Amino acid sequence: MEHNSNNFSNENQINEDKEKTEDLGLTKASPQSNDSNKSKSKLSGLLSGIFGGIISAVIVTLLFTNNIIPIQNEETGTAEAQATEDQNNAEFVTTMSVDNDEISASNLEEVSEAVVGVLNLRRQSIWTTSEEAGAGSGIIYKKENGKAYIVTNHHVVDGAEEVEIVLNNEERLDAKVLGSDELSDLAILQVDGSKINRVANLGASSDVKVGETVLAIGNPLGMEFANSLTKGIISGLDRSVSVDTNGDGVADWITEVIQTDAAINPGNSGGALVDTDGNVIGINSMKVARSEVEGIGFAIPIDSALPIMEQLETDGEVSRPFIGISTAPINQVPPQYQNNVAVPDDVEGGMVIADVEAGSPADEAGLQQFDVITKINGENVTSILELRKYMYSETKVGDSVTLEIYRNGDKQEIELNLSKRNSI
Incomplete structure (x- = not known):
């Protein structure tokens, strides 16, 4: 990427652009550094306690609010009325449970298995074996001629000396980087397809509408929370976001993305943003990371990603x-x-x-x-x-x-x- 000539001392513009980038607080959602692993066990215990309390409170609130646990009325309540109400409530609970099971099991199980972990491996010295430098996510989008192909983010594999993918059953496979593109933040990996049983269904991002329910699938905080699903909505379409592709603090590219409030955390990069039918409509990429901001994440629309993916797969680069x-x-x-x-x-x-x-x-x-x-x-x-x-x-x-x-x-x-x- 070429920048302004040294003939023009453009320090004011650089500082101004840097301030804009820092103010927005954009951060790539991956790779997740290994440094966070030291606190994972403590985090797991804390989360268990917190989640237990929150889930209990939410369930109790919902049950009373929806009258699933009926509040007894001594003046009008009868055994027959109570039995009828209990039956109606039981039918309501059954219906809701079936609907939720259909969404999570039928439509999302397959795409979840097609979302894999992507490990960026590097050597600390010539005498050491390769160690995990970061972890992200990837989507198996094609299986052909004994090979399987995974799309992930460029920043997930950037600088890697070796790359491995981690399947849903925790099996690891060596991966070859066929091509990677900094501007689109996309990379294509190839692995032996004999162990691959699931391939994601690619949808059309042009069909989605603001307010539709979506789910983000990936590996937040590394492989300990592999194949996590978070739920949200499409918050905005065709968002133009200025990004710093080379890390110099100056915005040098504008990317068109889908905005969602589904939680996207470090390690989610390269994972799938899917609709309720389990179709991939985006590739999770980054979020706004500021203390006063919640629920502003971004995904690369699958429609704009596909032409880039094809070039990277066949040519190893994007011709511009x-x-x-x-x-x-x-x-x-x-x-x-x-x-x-x-x-x-x-x-x-x-x-x-x-x-x-x-x-x-x-x-x-x-x-x-x-x-x-x-x-x-x-x-x-x-x-x-x-x-x-x-x-x-x-x-x-x-x-x-x-x-x-x-x-x-x-x-x-x-x-x-x-x-x-x-x-x-």
Whole structure:
């Protein structure tokens, strides 16, 4: 990923973007570090006590509220009326139990078995064996020609020297990383398919609506809580979230995600967001992690993930067009260079070219330092995020695009042929 040229000291923008990223508190939901394992036994005991008390209180409240445990009325109660009421209540309880069993057992059991643990293994030194550096989740989405294929998040396997998956029966299999993509935060793994018995059903994220019930399936806090299910709703669709893909504290990509209030915790990354029929509609990826925030998690829509998954599976990488420039927003150009940037007063924004890579499409098209890009194919460009988003979603390698630029205050149109590379 290329960033602004050293010719433009863009510290103010970096600090501003960093503050925005930190204020939002976005965090990847995985991998879960092994450091948390030390407190797992204490945590399990504490959770058992807490959950026991909460469940008891909730059950008692619900039973009285719904009159499942009838409150006796001495004035009007009769044995016959009581028997009829008890029978009606029993039927109600039976119906509710059957419905819940159908959702959890019939529709979710298979997809739960298709959600696996993903272990990121690294060596501490050349003399040691590989140790678990983190754990996440993955979804078995295909079995073909004796091989099985798992989709997970890029950040789950990033930096791994070896990768293993953990099946529902706790059996471990060596996995090969076929491809991984930082911008989409997706990775594809391949394993021997002889031990794989379940493959997830992939749904369509375009069909979901705000308010629909969904469940997140994964391994929160590592493998001790493997195949945990959390329930929530679709809180929002087509959310545009700025993310920092390279860890420098500066937002450098915009991702389109599904928002849900189903609990997503460290270790859930790469797991499944499913509808009540057990169809995978998203891949859990990140959440807002701030002390005053609850229930804001995000998943990559399966519709947008599938084309990326296909490229990673077959080519090992995602083919994206690039221009070959580094840029800075026009309002962030350092004072010592502002005299080199001339645009009419009615131009409200644009990207100033800081550097042109030799031999790139930009170089071949004749773009120059201090040119101001204001539009691409008629679409306004005011930030590198907008430029990348348009390039990677609306164009492909081999396309020609028209850039509207200002050079020395004069408007020009430049035709540019896009070639292949993984960054602009």
